[in-house]
Structure formats: C-alpha cells, structure tokens
Amino acid sequence: MATRSAEALDPASAVGATAEAFLRKAVHSMYHPPAFQAQLDEVLTLPEQDRRRLVEEFADHYRRGSHTEPVRVKLLTLVVLVGQGLDALPLEEERAARLEALSRSHTFWYADRYEALAKAEIAAGRTLAPAVIATVRRSAMNAHGDTGLVEFAGQLTGPVLNAGEEWADRAMAQERWRELLAYALTARAAKPSAAWEKGGRALLDRLGADAVREAVVGWLALVGRPRTIELVRGEYEPDVNNAFDPFNADALRGLAWLLSFLPPHPGTVRALGALVESALRKAAGIGPRNPKVANAAVNSLARMEGAAALAELARLGTRVTYKGTAKLIDAALEARAAALGLGREEIEELAVPAHGLTEVGRAEFRMGEAVALLEVRGNRAVIGWRNAAGKQVKSVPATVRRDHAEELKELKAAAKDIDKALSAQAERLDGQFLARRRWAYGQWRARYLDHPLVGTLARRLIWTVDGTAVGFADGQLRTLTGEPLARGTGEEEATVELWHPVGREPAEVVAWREWLERYAVTQPFKQAHREVYLLTDAERTTGTYSNRFAAHILRQHQFHSLAAVRGWRNRLRLCVDDCAPPAVRELPRWGLRAEYWIEGEGSEYGVDTTESGSYLRLRTDQVRFYPIDAPQNEASTYGGEYTMRLPGGREPVDPLPLAEIPALVLSEVLRDVDLFVGVASVGNDPTWSDGGPEGRFREYWASYGFGELNQSAETRRVLLERLVPRLAIADRCTVEGRFLHVRGELRTYRIHLGSGNILMTPNDQYLCIVPGGSAGTAGADPGYLPFEGDRTLAVILSKAMLLAKDTDITDPTITGQIRR
Known part of the structure; x- marks a missing residue:
C-alpha cells in the first residue's frame, strides 16, 4: 500500500477507499503478524489528521453492523492500532464490552491482537480488570513466539497472581505476602536451583518460617476448589474451569518448594500430599490438571526429613497412577531405601506413622476437663467425647471448641489422615500375595500385628506362622479350632506369611469363613472369601491364552483407572492412526508379564469417543503370559491383531503355556481381570437397557446383566x-x-x-x-x-x-x- 499525502486523503471518498483497502488487507493478513505489521507501520506514517479520519471510518463500519462478528472484532482492533497516540478514540463502550467478554475467556488467539484493546485502556488512563489481565497472561503463555503479546503481559505486574482461583484470591488478600508470591512465580524449572533455594531461604528468614507455613498450608487447602470467576467454555473446548490456571501453577510449584525449606511439620506434609492428588485429578479434555505441580510437591516431600514425609510418599505410592509422577515417587522411595540400607518393602513398612494412635486402633486426648477418644472402626476413624463427669456426649464439648481450637483442628486432621492411610495400607496389604513377602515373627508383630494403625487391618486377616494358619480374636492369635497359638523357643524367628486360599482344601476355606463369622471379623478385603481361578479345560485346550474374559464391552476410562490401582500399565486408546500395547502387569518376583488384550470399540467420533477423541468403550480379548523381558506386543488403536515388536533384530518370544503359570499368579491375575469386567462392563449400567448408542450393545447388556x-x-x-x-x-x-x-x-x-x-x-x-x-x-x-x-x-x-x-x-x- 503506497503512502498517501494529507492532500490526497482530504476528500471523504479517498479516506473511505483507503479504509476499505486497509480493512480488506487486514482481514486476510491480521493472522500473519509480519505481513500485517508491515501494513500497519505504513499507515502509522500518515499525518495525525489522516489517521483520525481512518479511525472514524472504521468506527462507522462497525456501527453499520453489516460485517461478520470476526470482522467487527478486527474493526475494534484497527481503531486502537491505527489510533495509537490519538486521544478520544471512538467506540469506547464497545471496546469496554469486548474486554468484559474477554475477561470470561480462558485465552485468546495471539493473532486476534486483543492486547491492543487492553493497551488502549491503559493509554486512556483506565485500569484493566484483574480478570482481563488473567486472560492476557494465559494467552501470552500460548503465544508461540509473538514477542509483542509476551512483552505486554510481562508489563502487567499487578495483581501478582491471576484472579479467579480461591487460593490465589485468598493469598493476594494481604499485601504482606506479595513478595513471597512474586518469588514463587519464578519457579519455572523442574527443581529449585541452588541460587533459587538460597533466595528462598533468605525470604523465609525475613518473613518468618512459622508465619509462612501457616499461610501457605491454608492456601494449599483451597487449591482445586471451584473457580471464583467462571470462564466461558466452548462446545468442543476442554473443561478449563476444572483446570489449574497455568500462570498461577508456577506459583504453586514455588510455594511447594519453599515448604521443603522449612522444618518438618505434619501440616506441611499433609498439604503437599493433598496438592499432589488435587493436581493429578482429571479434567475433561485435559487429563491430569497439572502434573508439574504434582511433581513439585513430590520433589518437596522427597527433600524433607522425617518419618511423616516418608510415610506420605509411601501412601502416594499406592494412590498415584499418573506415570510420570509415579516414577518420581518410586525414585524417591528407592533413594530413601538405599540411603538407609533397606529394601523398598521395608521402607514402606517402617514409614507408616501411628497418626496419634497410642495403641492398636485407639488413643485418648485430654483437652481441659474433656477427653477425646480417637478410634478406628472398620475402614475409618471416629472421634468420641467424654465430658468432665466422664459421661459420653455426642458433640464436641463447648469448652473444647472455645479453649482448645487448635488441638481440636489437629485431632480432626489426624482422623482424616487415618482414613486415607487405612485405604492405602489395605491396598498395600492386598498386593502382598504376589509380592511373595515373608517376615520373621518378631518383625511382623512390630510392623503389622501390634502397629497402632496397620494392626487394625492385620488383626482382621489370616496369617500363617511356620505353616500354621492363625487369626486374631479375643486379644490373641488363634488357630482354626479357636486355640491360642502355641508359643515356644525360637518364636521370634518363625516365618510369617499371608494366608491365601489357592492350594487349600475347600473344607479349610469354608472353616475359615465360619471362623470369621463366629468372631464377627470383617476383613479389610476378600481373603477367606477370595475368588480362586483355576485352569479350565477350555484354557488347557487353547494352551497359551485364556478367553475367559473376552468379548466384553468396558467403559474405557473406568477400566483405565482400575487397572492403574491394581498395578497394571495401560494406555488410553485414541481414535487415531496409532499403535498401543495391551494392558500389562509386570510381576518381577515371578519373572512374568501378564497381558490383557483390548481394542477401541466403535468408530463414530463424538458418539464412540470423547470430545478429545479417546474411545468411550473397549472390547476385550485374550489374557496371556510372557517372560518379563519379552518384546512388547502392540496393535492398532482402531483394533486388529496384536503383533510382537522386535527392536534390534530380536527374535519373537512365544507366550507361556497357562499350565506352567504358578497357580497363585494365574488366580490373582485373572481375579484382577474379573474385577475390571465386573466393575467397568456396560452390562452393569442400569440405564443401558436400550443397549446404548443405536442399540448396538443391547444383546451384550442383556446377556451380561442377567446371564x-x-x-x-x-x-x-x-x-x-x-x-x-x-x-x-x-x-x-x-x-x-x-x-x-x-x-x-x-x-x-x-x-x-x-x-x-x-x-x-x-x-x-x-x-x-x-x-x-x-x-x-x-x-x-x-x-x-x-x-x-x-x-x-x-x-x-x-x-x-x-x-x-x-x-x-x-x-x-x-x-x-x-x-x-
């Protein structure tokens, strides 16, 4: 576009033609920043009166309303871009309304140049709303090298965090924490550098370690709550309202790092563990909300000394299924085990805290004249109260609420910790069948039977002591006949194992079930009633694979979560041209790898898939076993035959005959698979009597649901x-x-x-x-x-x-x- 003189632009028709020409070019080139910027630079060389006429012409175009919405947005942007340096620009209310709408967006495309509207507001002496600043900052993080947007976002120093998340709003409510939050925002690496740690420790010294811990732990308790400023979500956009604000996420990482520089404290450990789980909670279309924040919290726990941090890592090890974070937890536990010269299993056993319990499943706490009784009942902790007269009361005494608020708060937190720990320890114990774990009797009593927390689980299980099966009842270990376990010389060195029904006579299994009923013992998971999966004639015929759980239709995401909890590795199937291995459980103690072959079900995008393209349902096939180091099998995510991938010229490895798989391993693996089907099958869904999409699964639903x-x-x-x-x-x-x-x-x-x-x-x-x-x-x-x-x-x-x-x-x- 040629530069025009003031005289050439005097006639209204000339101004209109120039505006029309620039608008046409802008419509096509605004999304190509270099080309558009060159055109804009040329226009900005025009005299001030000519640019003002152009601005008014753009405003007239906007008011006429004859353009599409994208073009109208560009007209608003052209008004402020061409009007740079001019006062009293037109369409002030319209631009303000556009910014208000922008404040409800998660991001905007950098090429839309919305920052121009924001700059115009600042140039006019007006203050940008915090929600608009938040949108600009988030957009700059996705600007793909647009230095203009990135530089502008960097100039927006206030507020220090993005508004809209409850934890951030609370943190910014006191100006005294601005320096702390600003420093936390600089945490952009995987781990704190030596220089960052030095600066962080100096900051903590200035602000006071106790004050910082109390404040940060309070903020972290609010992480993950519903947004205080709800964002507009497009039809095919991910669930941004359930995600972490990416700008604030850096501050969360920094705060987690700073906590690791403080002296160990139960509240700190609790807060970091909760942050890991919150950050890994899934949001639609996104997956885990922010693994980087979770990893920062894990690294902080790994840096902290003391049994509480180690116990929290061990608990997270039983709960976290996200691969990257799970690896960090494993590495931290292995490192701690190596430093102490112990095995990983021993570390997990020794790391279990009592959580305030002073005897198995019980503790008393005096608070003034009242007494709190903390007890484990089944799979949860409950708090009871006795008043000054020793009488049991249902609610917390008023004197405790008034005079012992902090102690009461810590007691309630301990009860919640116990609930979480009981679930994690039950899962760990359930996994011991395949771990081939054995204990010396004295060691076992200390770590299991008499442990204040684990003892509440161990005393509800059946064990073998030098081959004699025993359970705990009426205050001591008893045999199947109800007799106390005989005690004698060398008892401390007797070998203890978990009892399993595989290989037991049916009469013994039935007798133990009756024993549990006689003593009213509720086991934390199925043991005496545990399903046993023996080799069938059909499986002897097929030889190397089991079709026992083939041809089922499972909800993919539920299956995926269950598999991870049970120690299986699995990849979500996407409706794309890709390959994936089967669901796999590695059994290093047995040198085996179990595989469950699955494939995506359906092909209609949006009906058989989520908005992000992952299959809603899977179709199941064979269960096979291979040596643990055998090459990996894989198949198209669209379905089809599995084939073995042979890197580096390796020879294929045949599947192992099922008859050669140890009975315990076969039973436990097939039990896992039965669990996947039993929980994730669409046949369990009572609302699917119509057979799901287009009635395709009606026959399966009926055969499973009533078969x-x-x-x-x-x-x-x-x-x-x-x-x-x-x-x-x-x-x-x-x-x-x-x-x-x-x-x-x-x-x-x-x-x-x-x-x-x-x-x-x-x-x-x-x-x-x-x-x-x-x-x-x-x-x-x-x-x-x-x-x-x-x-x-x-x-x-x-x-x-x-x-x-x-x-x-x-x-x-x-x-x-x-x-x-």
Whole structure:
C-alpha cells in the first residue's frame, strides 16, 4: 500500500477507499503478524489528521453492523492500532464490552491482537480488570513466539497472581505476602536451583518460617476448589474451569518448594500430599490438571526429613497412577531405601506413622476437663467425647471448641489422615500375595500385628506362622479350632506369611469363613472369601491364552483407572492412526508379564469417543503370559491383531503355556481381570437397557446383566445364602440360581447377583434403579459382612431392603415403573 499525502486523503471518498483497502488487507493478513505489521507501520506514517479520519471510518463500519462478528472484532482492533497516540478514540463502550467478554475467556488467539484493546485502556488512563489481565497472561503463555503479546503481559505486574482461583484470591488478600508470591512465580524449572533455594531461604528468614507455613498450608487447602470467576467454555473446548490456571501453577510449584525449606511439620506434609492428588485429578479434555505441580510437591516431600514425609510418599505410592509422577515417587522411595540400607518393602513398612494412635486402633486426648477418644472402626476413624463427669456426649464439648481450637483442628486432621492411610495400607496389604513377602515373627508383630494403625487391618486377616494358619480374636492369635497359638523357643524367628486360599482344601476355606463369622471379623478385603481361578479345560485346550474374559464391552476410562490401582500399565486408546500395547502387569518376583488384550470399540467420533477423541468403550480379548523381558506386543488403536515388536533384530518370544503359570499368579491375575469386567462392563449400567448408542450393545447388556455368573458373583451367591437368613427381611428373600428373589407387597423382584440389575414379575419387566442416585437406595444397614470393598454386594442388599417394602417407596422414578 503506497503512502498517501494529507492532500490526497482530504476528500471523504479517498479516506473511505483507503479504509476499505486497509480493512480488506487486514482481514486476510491480521493472522500473519509480519505481513500485517508491515501494513500497519505504513499507515502509522500518515499525518495525525489522516489517521483520525481512518479511525472514524472504521468506527462507522462497525456501527453499520453489516460485517461478520470476526470482522467487527478486527474493526475494534484497527481503531486502537491505527489510533495509537490519538486521544478520544471512538467506540469506547464497545471496546469496554469486548474486554468484559474477554475477561470470561480462558485465552485468546495471539493473532486476534486483543492486547491492543487492553493497551488502549491503559493509554486512556483506565485500569484493566484483574480478570482481563488473567486472560492476557494465559494467552501470552500460548503465544508461540509473538514477542509483542509476551512483552505486554510481562508489563502487567499487578495483581501478582491471576484472579479467579480461591487460593490465589485468598493469598493476594494481604499485601504482606506479595513478595513471597512474586518469588514463587519464578519457579519455572523442574527443581529449585541452588541460587533459587538460597533466595528462598533468605525470604523465609525475613518473613518468618512459622508465619509462612501457616499461610501457605491454608492456601494449599483451597487449591482445586471451584473457580471464583467462571470462564466461558466452548462446545468442543476442554473443561478449563476444572483446570489449574497455568500462570498461577508456577506459583504453586514455588510455594511447594519453599515448604521443603522449612522444618518438618505434619501440616506441611499433609498439604503437599493433598496438592499432589488435587493436581493429578482429571479434567475433561485435559487429563491430569497439572502434573508439574504434582511433581513439585513430590520433589518437596522427597527433600524433607522425617518419618511423616516418608510415610506420605509411601501412601502416594499406592494412590498415584499418573506415570510420570509415579516414577518420581518410586525414585524417591528407592533413594530413601538405599540411603538407609533397606529394601523398598521395608521402607514402606517402617514409614507408616501411628497418626496419634497410642495403641492398636485407639488413643485418648485430654483437652481441659474433656477427653477425646480417637478410634478406628472398620475402614475409618471416629472421634468420641467424654465430658468432665466422664459421661459420653455426642458433640464436641463447648469448652473444647472455645479453649482448645487448635488441638481440636489437629485431632480432626489426624482422623482424616487415618482414613486415607487405612485405604492405602489395605491396598498395600492386598498386593502382598504376589509380592511373595515373608517376615520373621518378631518383625511382623512390630510392623503389622501390634502397629497402632496397620494392626487394625492385620488383626482382621489370616496369617500363617511356620505353616500354621492363625487369626486374631479375643486379644490373641488363634488357630482354626479357636486355640491360642502355641508359643515356644525360637518364636521370634518363625516365618510369617499371608494366608491365601489357592492350594487349600475347600473344607479349610469354608472353616475359615465360619471362623470369621463366629468372631464377627470383617476383613479389610476378600481373603477367606477370595475368588480362586483355576485352569479350565477350555484354557488347557487353547494352551497359551485364556478367553475367559473376552468379548466384553468396558467403559474405557473406568477400566483405565482400575487397572492403574491394581498395578497394571495401560494406555488410553485414541481414535487415531496409532499403535498401543495391551494392558500389562509386570510381576518381577515371578519373572512374568501378564497381558490383557483390548481394542477401541466403535468408530463414530463424538458418539464412540470423547470430545478429545479417546474411545468411550473397549472390547476385550485374550489374557496371556510372557517372560518379563519379552518384546512388547502392540496393535492398532482402531483394533486388529496384536503383533510382537522386535527392536534390534530380536527374535519373537512365544507366550507361556497357562499350565506352567504358578497357580497363585494365574488366580490373582485373572481375579484382577474379573474385577475390571465386573466393575467397568456396560452390562452393569442400569440405564443401558436400550443397549446404548443405536442399540448396538443391547444383546451384550442383556446377556451380561442377567446371564451366567462369573467367579466373583458365584462367591457373592455363596455368601448371600449364609447372610440372607439373618436379614430383617429374611422371610421375603431367597437365593435361587443367578438371582436374589425379593417379595414385595406390589411385585416380586429378581436381583441379578453379578450386575445388580432387576427384573419384576410378571413378564420379567426391567426395573431401573440407579445406585446412589435414587431416593431410598442408600443408607440401609445390611448387618454383619465378612469383608469390605464389594460395592455390588452392598448395592444388591440395599436394593433388596428397599424393594421388600415397595409400598414405602416415594421416588417417582421407581414407583412409576413398579406401578405401570
């Protein structure tokens, strides 16, 4: 575009033609910064009066409203770009409204040049709203080398953090913390450098370590809460309202680092552990919210001395499934084990804290004249109270609330810590069957049976002491006959192992189940009632693979989470041209690798996939075993045959015959796979009676939801045959074949023992009751159960108690089906 003189631009038609020409070029070149900037630089050489006329012409175009919305946005931008240095620019209200809309956006595309509107506001002497500054900062982080936007964002020094997250709003409420937050924002590396640590320690000395710890721990408790400024989410955009603000995330990393420079404190350890879990919680279209923040918290825990930090790392090791963070945790635990000259398993055992418990499952705390009783009951901690007269009271005494607020706060926090620790330790113990772990008797008593926290789990399990199976009842170890375990010379060196039903006579297994009932022991997970998967004739025929759990349709993301918890490695299948290995569990103690072959189900984007393209469902195939170092198998994510990848000219390795797999390994692996199917199958979804998308899975849903029982359901059936006669509704219930029959006043119901789905008489009409979502299905007490963790069993019993009194049901979504 040629430079025009003031005389040439005097006529209105000339100004209009120039504006039209520049606008046409801007529409096509604004998204190409170098070309557009060259045109803009040329226009900016025009005299001031000519640029003002151009600005007014752009404003007239905008007011006429004849352009598309993207062009109208460009017109607003051209007004301020061409009007640089001019006062009283037109469309002030329109530009303010555009900035207000921008404040509700997560980011804008750098080529849209929205920062020009922001600069114009500043040039006019007005202050940008904090939410607008937040959007500009987030956009600059995705600017792909646009130095103009990045430089402008860097000039916006206030507020120190982005507004819109509760923790950040609270942190910025006091000016005294501005220096701390500004320093934390400089944490952009994977770990703090020596120089960063030196500066951080000097800052902590100036501000006071205790004050900083109290403030930061309070802020971290708010991380992950709903945004205080909700952002507009486009139809196909990720869930930005459930993500971490990427600008503030650097500050979270820095705060985590600073906590590691302080003396060890239970509140600090607790806060860092919670930050790891919050940062790894998934958001739709994003995945884990911010692994970098999680990794910073793990690194901080790894730097901290003391048993509390080590215990938190060990707990996280049982909970974290995100691969990168899990590796960091493993490395930290291995490093600590090497430093102490111990094995990884011993470190995890020694790291378990008592959390204030002074004896197994119990502790008392005096607070003034009142006494708090902290007790472990089952899988959770409860707090009871006695007043000054020694009388039990239901609520916290007023004197405790008034005079011992900090102690009460710490006691409640300890109870929450115990709840988390019990879950983690139960999972760790459940994994000991395949770990081939053995203990000397004295060591085992100290670390397990008599440990204040772990003892509450260990005393509900069956162990073998030099081959003699024992359980804990009435204050001591007892044999199957109820006799106390004989004690003698060399007892401290006796070998202790977890008892497993594989290889046991059926009569012994049944006897232990009766023993648990006799002593009213509820096991933390299935042990005496544990399913045993023996080799079948069909598997002897196939030889090297099992089809026992093939041809199922699973919800992919639920399967993925379950697999990670059970120690399997798996990759989410995306509907793209790619390859992926099967789900794999490595068993280093046995030199084996188990594989579960799966493939994505469907091909319709948005129906069979999430918005980000990951499959919603999987179709299952074979279970195989290989030597642990065998080359990896993989298959197209679209489905098809698995083939072995052979890097470096390696020879293929055949799968191992199932008959050669140790019975315990085969049983535990197949139990995992049964769990995946039993929990993640679409056949368990009571809302899928229509067969899902286009009815494609109706036949599968019906066959799974009401068909033959798998091994876990068979175990459930055997247990229900013993439990039902003891229920308050026993006269209305019978177990027959695959179903629990319940006689109500209006109908008779059949609850399938595998899926929990319900059929009604007459004509086997389907009754849809969504667990936990329908009034009346929760809260029913089924009485004594011999183990925890079988959600389907709890759902079946809850539904039975509801339906036995069907005339009392008030939920219209249920009564409408029953009375139809």
